[in-house]
Amino acid sequence: MIDKTQIIETVTERLTKLPVGHYLDLRTYKRNRSVIIVKVTGDAFLVIEDGFFKERFQVSSDRLKKLLMTLLKKEFPRSHKIRLYVMGKFTEEEAPTRKIILKSLSGGCMCTPHFGKGGQGDLKDKDATLR
Secondary structure (H helix, E strand, C coil): CEEHHHHHHHHHHHHHHCCCCEEEEEECCCCCCEEEEEECCCCEEEEEEECCCEEEEEEEHHHHHHHHHHHHHHHCCCCCEEEEEEEEECCHHHCCCCCCCCCECCCCCECCECCCCCCCCCECCCCCCCC
8 A cells, every 4th residue: 555645656666667568557545546557658648547437548658747737636635555466468358348227226126326406326216117
């Protein structure tokens, strides 16, 4: 576990030593959100964000630091310590996939959560259909 204030320096240092095709995995303490950094070439990286948002970025080494600062603010806003794993060869099968879990209401209806004005995740209605 690495302190959040030191993570960018640590990541850039580890990426210089990392072989092409291998990747780093940054995770929260609970391991429920992650940022994966794949070294594609000597100065090109694939960054996969899997947490509050799911996105992929292709960046060069000079733009990586700025992107990491932005992603750390988005994905790890209240974290003080971040897990850093140095992983082996990256394959697309290891890319994060997210399962959608739907909860049943008391009437047995399956609904998708709706984030409205309040942002509390309240359900639209009992007769909502799956999307």
